[in-house]
Structures are given as C-alpha cells and as structure tokens.
Amino acid sequence: MEVINGLNLKDTELxxxxxxxxxxxxxxxxSCVRSNNKRKNNDSKEESAPPPPAKTQIVGWPPVRxxxxxxxxxxxxxKVSMDGAPYLRxxxxxxxxxxxxxxxALENMFKFTVGEYSERQGYKxxxxxxxxxxxxxxxxxxxxxxxxxxxxxxxxxRIMKGSEVPPAL
Amino acid sequence: MTEEDSSAKMxxxxxxxxxxxxxxxxxxxxxAVAFANKSGTFKSSSPPCPEHVLENVLESVLQFxxxxxxxxxxxxxxxxxxxxxxxxxxxxxxxxxxxxxPARLTHRFKGLRSIVLKGKPRFADxxxxxxxxxxxxxxxxxxxxxxxxxLEKVHLKRMFVTDDDLALLADSFPGFKELTLVCCEGFGxxxxxVVANKCRQLKVLDLVESEVTDDEVDWISxxxxxxxxxxxxxxxxxxxxxNFNALEGLVVRSPFLKKxxxxxxxxxxxxxxxxxxxxxxxxxxxxxxSPDNAPQGEQLPDYAAxxxxxKSIVCLSGFREFRPEYLLAISPVCANLTSLNFSYANISxxxxxxxxxxxxxIRVFWALxxxxxxxxxxxxxxxKELRELRIFPFDPREDSEGxxxxxxxxxxxxxxxxxxxxxxxxxxxxxxxxxxMSENCPQLTVFxxxxxxxHRPDHVTGKPMDDGFGAIVxxxxxxxxxxxSGLLTDEAFSYIGEYGKLIRTxxxxxxxxxDKALRYVLEGCPKLQKLEIRDSPxxxxxxxxxxxxxxxxxxxxxxxxxxSLGGCxxxxxxxxxxxxxxxxSDGDDDDDTVTGDYxxxxxxxxxxxxxxxxxPKFVTIL
Numbered sequence: 205m206e207v208i209n210g211l212n213l214k215d216t217e218l219x220x221x222x223x224x225x226x227x228x229x230x231x232x233x234x235s236c237v238r239s240n241n242k243r244k245n246n247d248s249k250e251e252s253a254p255p256p257p258a259k260t261q262i263v264g265w266p267p268v269r270x271x272x273x274x275x276x277x278x279x280x281x282x283k284v285s286m287d288g289a290p291y292l293r294x295x296x297x298x299x300x301x302x303x304x305x306x307x308x309a310l311e312n313m314f315k316f317t318v319g320e321y322s323e324r325q326g327y328k329x330x331x332x333x334x335x336x337x338x339x340x341x342x343x344x345x346x347x348x349x350x351x352x353x354x355x356x357x358x359x360x361x362r363i364m365k366g367s368e369v370p371p372a373l
Numbered sequence: 374m375t376e377e378d379s380s381a382k383m384x385x386x387x388x389x390x391x392x393x394x395x396x397x398x399x400x401x402x403x404x405a406v407a408f409a410n411k412s413g414t415f416k417s418s419s420p421p422c423p424e425h426v427l428e429n430v431l432e433s434v435l436q437f438x439x440x441x442x443x444x445x446x447x448x449x450x451x452x453x454x455x456x457x458x459x460x461x462x463x464x465x466x467x468x469x470x471x472x473x474x475p476a477r478l479t480h481r482f483k484g485l486r487s488i489v490l491k492g493k494p495r496f497a498d499x500x501x502x503x504x505x506x507x508x509x510x511x512x513x514x515x516x517x518x519x520x521x522x523x524l525e526k527v528h529l530k531r532m533f534v535t536d537d538d539l540a541l542l543a544d545s546f547p548g549f550k551e552l553t554l555v556c557c558e559g560f561g562x563x564x565x566x567v568v569a570n571k572c573r574q575l576k577v578l579d580l581v582e583s584e585v586t587d588d589e590v591d592w593i594s595x596x597x598x599x600x601x602x603x604x605x606x607x608x609x610x611x612x613x614x615x616n617f618n619a620l621e622g623l624v625v626r627s628p629f630l631k632k633x634x635x636x637x638x639x640x641x642x643x644x645x646x647x648x649x650x651x652x653x654x655x656x657x658x659x660x661x662x663s664p665d666n667a668p669q670g671e672q673l674p675d676y677a678a679x680x681x682x683x684k685s686i687v688c689l690s691g692f693r694e695f696r697p698e699y700l701l702a703i704s705p706v707c708a709n710l711t712s713l714n715f716s717y718a719n720i721s722x723x724x725x726x727x728x729x730x731x732x733x734x735i736r737v738f739w740a741l742x743x744x745x746x747x748x749x750x751x752x753x754x755x756x757k758e759l760r761e762l763r764i765f766p767f768d769p770r771e772d773s774e775g776x777x778x779x780x781x782x783x784x785x786x787x788x789x790x791x792x793x794x795x796x797x798x799x800x801x802x803x804x805x806x807x808x809x810m811s812e813n814c815p816q817l818t819v820f821x822x823x824x825x826x827x828h829r830p831d832h833v834t835g836k837p838m839d840d841g842f843g844a845i846v847x848x849x850x851x852x853x854x855x856x857x858s859g860l861l862t863d864e865a866f867s868y869i870g871e872y873g874k875l876i877r878t879x880x881x882x883x884x885x886x887x888d889k890a891l892r893y894v895l896e897g898c899p900k901l902q903k904l905e906i907r908d909s910p911x912x913x914x915x916x917x918x919x920x921x922x923x924x925x926x927x928x929x930x931x932x933x934x935x936x937s938l939g940g941c942x943x944x945x946x947x948x949x950x951x952x953x954x955x956x957x958s959d960g961d962d963d964d965d966t967v968t969g970d971y972x973x974x975x976x977x978x979x980x981x982x983x984x985x986x987x988x989p990k991f992v993t994i995l
Contacts, residue, residue: 264499264907265882266798266825268769269556271582271610272716339697339721339743353774356719356743356767359697 475516518545536564561586587613634658659691676702690714749781753788775800807841821856843868866890870897891915913940
C-alpha cells in the first residue's frame with residue numbers, strides 16, 4: 205500500500221470498477237481527463253480486462269427513447285454558398301462520416317478543388333477555403349475540430365475564394 | 374392517511390351532511406339529482422328505509438370524491454359502501470393492464486366514462502423487451518364497447534393499439550371526447566383518420582411520443598365539416614407530412630382550440646398562418662421552426678408580431694429543426710411562459726441567453742445539454758419559479774463530450790429553490806453537487822440523475838456516488854421517485870432503505886455490490902410500487918427478500934442480473950397472486966430462451982385474474 209505524506213493514494217485513485225477490488229485493471233480514463241483529448245480517434249476502442257465491459261454500446265443505455273435519439277439526425281441540412289456561384293446549394297451533413305467525404309462532395313458539387321489541410325496553415329494550394337458558421341455565429345475554418353463536433357455545430361458552409369480569406373483565418 | 378382515518382373522516386362528512394339535509398323527504402331515486410335540486414323539489418314518498426337513505430346520501434357525497442386512493446378506501450368500508458362507490462366511480466386508473474381482466478372491470482363498475490390504462494413497463498422504451506410482448510388494447514376496447522357506450526375518455530400509455538381498435542372505438546362511443554395515446558404503437562394514420570372522422574364530439578386528440586405508421590392517409594382532412602369542438606390537437610410525434618391547407622381549415626373552424634402541437638413537417642411560414650388564425654392558443658408546438666424557403670426580403674412574415682398577437686400562449690414546444698436566426702421571434706411570449714420545451718433543439722448558451730432572460734414565470738423547462746453549464750446558470754439566474762427541469766443528452770452515448778456537469782446542477786439548485794422534479798443526463802458528476810441540490814431543494818419529489826458512463830465515480834474525489842444519493846434521500850423528505858446511476862455500492866442502497874420512506878418508483882442500473890442492496894430497498898421502502906433494475910449483481914437471495922412486498926407492488930423488473938430459474942420459481946410458487954414472467958431480450962420464438970438456469974429478464978406483477986392468456990412464446994410464466 206503506497207503511502208505518501210500520510211495519504212493512501214490508492215484511496216483517491218480514479219478508477220473504474222468497484223472499490224476494494226484488488227486486481228490491477230486496465231485504466232479507463234475518467235471523462236474529465238478524457239475530455240481534453242478531443243482528437244481521440246473514435247474507431248479505436250480501449251481494451252479493458254473484464255470487468256468492467258469494453259466501451260461497446262450497450263442495449264438501451266443511456267436510457268433515451270428512440271424518438272429522441274433521432275433528433276440530431278434531422279437537423280442536418282445546411283446551406284452551402286460559394287463565392288462567385290450564382291445560387292446556393294444545400295447538403296445533408298449526416299450523409300458524411302468525416303471531412304474527406306464532405307470535402308469531396310463539395311468539390312464535386314461546385315467543381316473546384318480544395319487544397320491540402322494543415323493545422324498550422326489551413327488550406328494551401330488551391331485558392332478555395334471551406335469555412336463554416338457555428339452555433340455561436342462565428343465563422344470558422346473547416347477541419348479544425350473533430351468531425352462530430354463540427355457536424356453538430358455547423359449552421360452554414362461558405363467556400364471562400366483564397367484571395368478573400370482574411371489572414372487571421 | 375390510513376384507511377381507518379379516511380373512513381372515519383367519511384363518516385364525519387356523512388353525519389354533517391345528514392344534519393344539514395334531513396333525509397325525511399328524500400326519494401329513493403339518485404340523490405345526485407336530489408342534491409342538484411337543493412331548493413327543495415324532493416319527491417316525498419313512503420318512509421324510506423335507512424339503508425336506502427344512507428346509500429343515497431353516500432352517493433351525493435361520493436360524487437365529490439375524485440382521488441382514486443380515497444375511493445379505494447371508501448370501497449373497503451363495507452359491502453354497501455363498496456356498491457355505492459362502484460356505482461359512482463366515473464374514472465378508473467389501471468396502472469398495469471395485466472393486473473386484472475377487462476371482464477372484472479366491467480363487472481364491478483357500471484358507469485365508467487373515463488379509462489386510463491398503462492401497459493408495458495418503462496424499460497420497454499429502451500429496447501429491453503422484445504416486440505409483441507403484449508399490452509394489447511384490443512380486449513379492453515371490445516369489453517368497454519359493450520359495457521360503457523357512453524364512454525368519453527381513453528388515455529393509454531405504452532399500449533399496443535391497432536387501427537382496428539381505433540375503428541371500434543370510433544364506432545362504439547358516440548359521445549367520445551378525449552383520446553390520448555402516450556408511448557403507444559401498432560397503429561397508423563388510417564386509424565387516426567377514423568377517429569377524427571367518426572368522433573363528432575372529439576375535444577382532445579393527443580398523440581404523444583407514439584409511433585404512428587405512415588399509411589399515407591390525409592387524416593387531417595377527415596375531420597368533419599362545420600364547427601369543431603376540438604380543444605387540443607397534438608401530433609408532434611407523427612413522422613409524416615400533413616395536408617397543411619386542411620389543417621389551417623380545421624384550425625379556422627375550431628374556436629375552442631387551446632392546444633395545438635404540430636409536427637416537424639409544418640414550416641415556420643405555415644406556423645405563422647396557424648397562429649394568425651388562432652390567437653387564442655395557450656399551448657403551441659411549433660413544428661420545425663424552420664422556413665421552407667429563403668427569406669424573400671419584404672415578404673418576410675412578421676413572426677414576432679404573430680407571437681405578440683398570441684397573448685395567451687403559456688406553453689411552447691417543437692423547434693424540431695429550428696433556425697437560430699428566428700428564435701428571438703418568441704420573445705413577446707417569454708414573460709408569460711410557464712412551460713418551455715427546447716429538448717429537440719440544439720440550442721447553445723449563446724442562443725438561449727436572450728430568451729431565458731425574460732422567462733421569469735417558467736415552471737417547466739426541458740432542453741438538450743447543448744445549453745451547457747453556462748445555459749443552466751442562466752436558467753438559475755432567472756427562473757425562480759422553476760418546478761420541473763429535464764436535460765436530455767444531445768449525443769446519447771457513453772463517451773460523448775458531456776457539456777453539463779455538477780456545475781450546472783449546483784447552479785440550478787442555488788437559483789431554483791422551488792424545484793420539485795429533475796431529470797438530468799450528464800457524463801460526470803460530484804457528490805458535492807448532488808448534496809447541494811438535496812440541501813437547496815427540499816421540495817424535490819422526483820430526482821432522476823443519469824450519469825451516462827457506467828460505474829462512473831465522483832470525478833473529483835474518485836469516490837462512489839453513495840453520499841450524494843444518500844443526501845438526496847435523507848434531505849428530500851417528499852421524494853417519491855428516484856433514479857440512480859454512477860458508481861454505487863451497497864451503502865447507497867442502505868441509505869435508500871433507511872430514508873426513502875415515501876419512494877414509490879426506483880430505477881437502478883449498473884449499481885450495487887450484492888443482494889444486500891436489494892434487501893435494503895425491499896425491506897426499507899414501504900411505499901415502493903415500481904422497481905426497475907438492470908445489469909446489477911442481484912440474485913435469488915435478494916429477490917427472495919422481497920416476498921412479503923410483491924403483492925403490494927405494481928411490478929418488479931430485473932434484467933441482466935444474476936437470477937436463476939429456481940429462484941424465480943420459488944417466488945411464483947409462494948405468491949399465487951403474483952404473475953412471474955421470465956424472458957430473454959431477443960424474443961426468439963423457437964427456443965425456450967431460458968438457456969439453462971440463467972434468467973435474463975424477470976418481470977413480476979400482482980394480478981387478480983392469474984396469468985395472462987396472450988403471452989407470446991418467448992415469455993415463460995412460472
């Protein structure tokens with residue numbers, strides 16, 4: 205039992221599982237720690253020795269009725285404008301699972317190519333920059349935040365001409 | 374009040390009545406009529422026998438008794454009182470449709486005008502029950518059609534209702550006035566069309582959170598021509614387009630319409646037209662709250678003016694596909710709102726703020742956790758009259774972001790001291806915040822906290838959530854409904870058993886260490902009626918510890934626990950008045966689903982008429 209400065213750190217150790225269980229279990233990060241790790245790839249499932257069960261979806265949990273679960277699937281049509289194009293289009297964000305799919309669809313729709321994305325420099329190489337308006341009314345660069353966060357907060361898309369893009373973006 | 378108290382009080386009332394209304398001149402006809410003719414048109418006849426007199430008097434008094442608990446007490450006094458109570462009961466509430474047969478109902482009560490029937494247990498909403506388990510409305514509509522042709526009101530929850538049932542209802546009850554279907558399924562727009570068309574006195578047609586098949590029938594057009602008695606029309610759960618012109622026409626000829634809840638196929642422009650036609654509305658479900666077309670400049674309808682004109686609106690819901698730029702149009706009604714339901718709208722704190730700032734009179738507020746702790750703080754700052762709060766998860770998965778926490782909960786507890794009911798979904802919580810709520814909100818009767826990550830401890834201290842829930846049961850002395858979550862040991866349940874003396878409904882998931890937990894609850898909570906438990910380490914010993922209680926409970930549900938067939942059988946054999954059903958979650962008709970000894974789901978309930986005859990193959994009744 206590790207005692208430092210009179211404190212038994214095992215007592216306050218954050219762990220998943222019933223208190224008093226002696227075996228060392230693979231740690232599942234408690235959400236307050238994990239929430240900083242926003243870039244977590246959704247595909248990788250953390251493995252854990254049983255119990256507790258792996259993070260696969262459990263039937264009927266959390267207890268939310270299906271009519272509520274569908275609610276964020278309906279709010280998905282967003283207007284897409286492109287600088288220089290005569291009229292706007294609309295796309296259903298829920299049709300896409302990630303950024304590459306979305307960008308490809310936009311490229312097809314408006315017949316342009318988007319440049320290469322990098323976190324530091326945004327989109328380079330094409331002169332077109334995809335931006336979006338979020339729930340707070342701010343215009344953001346497409347690609348900075350995880351896909352789920354983007355798709356739930358995106359209200360409108362605008363494909364700006366590279367020359368129009370303010371340097372701050 | 375105990376049964377003795379209430380019947381003693383009944384006698385006092387009767388005595389007092391007799392002193393004021395000496396029975397010498399009363400006839401033996403219904404004294405409800407006699408009572409109405411107080412001015413003295415009593416027929417005098419030969420001296421009535423005392424028993425008739427008493428029954429007449431009792432009838433007159435009982436017509437004022439509407440509480441079913443009181444009526445149940447009255448019916449236990451003696452046979453005479455049982456008879457009179459049965460004659461004067463007009464509304465019946467059946468909490469479990471399998472607790473008695475329709476024949477028993479129609480045999481006892483001869484004059485029913487209103488029936489409330491509940492079917493499946495709540496966990497069925499979360500796919501824990503295979504389809505076609507039961508709770509069919511059919512036998513009930515058949516029986517009541519014969520027995521109560523004057524029936525006016527039917528309210529069903531979690532029942533399986535077919536179009537044929539609705540057609541029979543529409544055909545059988547010429548004076549039918551109110552149909553409410555909550556969390557029901559099995560019917561479609563064609564069934565609704567028949568009701569709309571044939572029930573000429575229909576005042577209320579409320580479809581709430583029900584699954585309605587799209588039969589591509591224009592049911593709105595089926596309402597008859599001419600002035601309509603409609604007062605309430607709710608179809609926000611209907612996932613199919615409606616004939617808007619017909620709806621508008623219906624609204625125009627419904628001068629008594631107070632409540633209108635449209636579905637997401639009604640656009641903002643259409644909503645505007647409806648509001649202009651019905652400024653007398655008190656409750657409005659706003660549909661999609663999204664315009665069909667891009668704004669046309671000057672032709673933009675003045676939505677704010679429409680809301681301004683609807684001075685009586687106190688309840689708003691809908692916003693199913695809302696556009697944030699139009700949200701402020703509701704501002705004119707905010708100050709009068711008592712109920713606001715944003716729970717289908719992905720509203721950020723930034724969008725919520727200008728609205729909620731003016732909602733001083735709100736008593737009921739439902740929203741998504743997209744409003745974040747910040748939004749909850751705004752609610753706490755303004756909504757001092759808040760009685761009921763529900764926060765649903767925008768992203769209902771275990772590992773989603775979790776934008777609300779103990780911070781929001783504590784803020785609400787500090788700002789909304791009159792809070793009575795809360796449902797709160799979150800990813801992380803602290804004992805401190807839960808304890809704060811228990812101390813700040815003594816009026817709480819319903820506390821339902823769902824920490825979505827299973828077995829999650831207090832995220833600050835790492836301790837189980839025992840102390841927080843313990844504080845709730847200890848400090849909230851009026852608590853009748855409790856749902857627990859997070860990491861919980863047997864200790865939490867010892868608190869519930871020790872302090873939860875008024876608890877009627879308890880929901881448990883992924884909690885506890887051993888059978889002791891179940892025993893604490895079953896031995897400690899005398900008022901417990903509905904117990905629903907899933908995925909917890911409770912076994913036969915725990916089940917056995919409640920034997921003395923099951924006859925006095927509405928139901929017990931235990932799924933994915935550690936029950937054996939033998940243990941369940943013991944209960945079934947010991948309690949002949951309790952029906953014990955076991956089944957698996959996949960409803961495989963072919964096999965017995967009770968593979969070996971392990972019981973996946975146990976559902977037991979008291980019943981006056983023994984096991985049901987309509988159980989599907991995958992259900993085994995022990």
